[in-house]
Amino acid sequence: MWKLIERLEATSDAVAVDSVTLPFELRMRGRLKAVSDSGREIGLFLDRGPVLRDGALLRAETGEVVEIRAAAEPIVTASIPSGLALARLCYHLGNRHVQLALGEDEETGWVRFPPDHVLEALAARLGATLERHKAPFDPEPGAYAEGLGHGHGHDHDHHHGSAEGHARVYDFQHHRSGRHGHKHEH
Helix, strand or coil, rough: EEEEEEECCCCCCCCCCEEEEEEEHHHCEEEEEEECCCCCEEEEEECCCCCCCCEEEEEEEECCCCEEECCEEEEEEEECCCHHHHHHHHHHHHHCCCCCCCCCCCEEEEECCCCCCCHHHHHHHHCCCEEEEEEEEECCCCCCCCCCCCCCCCCCCCCCCCCCCCCCCCHHHHHHHHCCCCCCCC
C-alpha cells in the first residue's frame, strides 16, 4: 500500500505516476483508505487541513506522486442571470452553511450544491433554473482558506455535530467592529 503523507505545493513540477478519484465528502478527510485509478491500494495519512482539490498532488513516503481527481457525483446546478440575482442566490444559499461551487458564462451565473429539496426550492423561488446531473464538485474554499481573505490571529471555535462540510460565512459586522471575543452559535 502506498502511504500518501505529503501535500505538494501548487507550483510543484512533480509528475504524478497515478491518480485517485474521490467524491468531495472523501476529499475533506486527511485519513482514509482507497484504491487508485490504476488499482493500487493507497492510504492517506495527511495533516488535517485544506480539502483536497481536483488536481492536487500528494507524495507517498516512498517518493511516488499521486494526483487527486474530483469524482463525478450528483449535484444541482442553479443557473440565474449574473449580477444582483446571482449575488442574492449566493447570499441565501451561503446563509444555509452549505458548500457551494460558483461560476458563470457570458450572461448567466451558476451555483452548484449537493441535491437538497429545501435548497432547490429556495433557488427556484429566487428565479434560478435548476438542473440535476452528475459532475465533479469542487466548492469554494471559503474566505479563511489558505491564501484567501485575511487573517487576524485568533481562533474561531467552530463545533459542528457532523462530518459534513460547512461553508464559512464571512462576518462583515465582526470585521468592521474589530471585536474578537465572540462565539459562533450553530
